[in-house]
Amino acid sequence: MALNNALLKEFDELLTHYPDKRSALIPALHRVQEENGGWISPELMEDLAKYLDLPPVEVFGVVTFYPMFRIRPRGKHLVNICHNISCDLRGAQDVVAKVCELTGAHPGGTSPDGRFTVATVECQGACTAAPMFELDGVFHENLDDERIEKILGAVR
Numbered sequence: 001m002a003l004n005n006a007l008l009k010e011f012d013e014l015l016t017h018y019p020d021k022r023s024a025l026i027p028a029l030h031r032v033q034e035e036n037g038g039w040i041s042p043e044l045m046e047d048l049a050k051y052l053d054l055p056p057v058e059v060f061g062v063v064t065f066y067p068m069f070r071i072r073p074r075g076k077h078l079v080n081i082c083h084n085i086s087c088d089l090r091g092a093q094d095v096v097a098k099v100c101e102l103t104g105a106h107p108g109g110t111s112p113d114g115r116f117t118v119a120t121v122e123c124q125g126a127c128t129a130a131p132m133f134e135l136d137g138v139f140h141e142n143l144d145d146e147r148i149e150k151i152l153g154a155v156r
């Protein structure tokens with residue numbers, strides 16, 4: 001089984017917070033992804049489906065529906081660049097170009113050194129400070145080339 005015992009034990013407790021097993025799927029997927037370096041393998045989806053008594057296709061459907069779940073390995077750092085209307089009007093395409101230039105990654109891909117995965121995402125609710133990206137879970141707003149260089153330059 002690809003799911004480790006510590007995680008299964010955690011899920012046993014998690015299930016006590018929900019009326020049925022299915023309701024725990026999304027929080028469980030978040031934990032699986034965290035524990036697996038930022039992505040969810042087919043084996044992990046199958047194991048979780050078995051644990052939650054769900055058809056594997058249902059787990060796959062949820063994982064592939066929500067953009068916060070990844071089905072492929074990613075770089076050490078994840079840059080989610082918002083490309084919705086407010087950010088787009090305030091230069092999101094320039095942000096994408098600058099991040100890709102600095103990291104060596106293509107949009108949707110990972111840099112050759114494996115350090116950065118760059119993705120475009122939908123509105124993150126920070127429209128008043130557009131353009132923005134989320135780097136490893138932290139929002140960075142009002143981006144321009146200088147700020148992007150400073151932020152990415154500080155990443156280890």
Ligand code: FES
Pocket residue numbers: 082083084085086087088122123124125126127130132
């Ligand atoms: S459009 Fe980018 S945060 Fe809302």
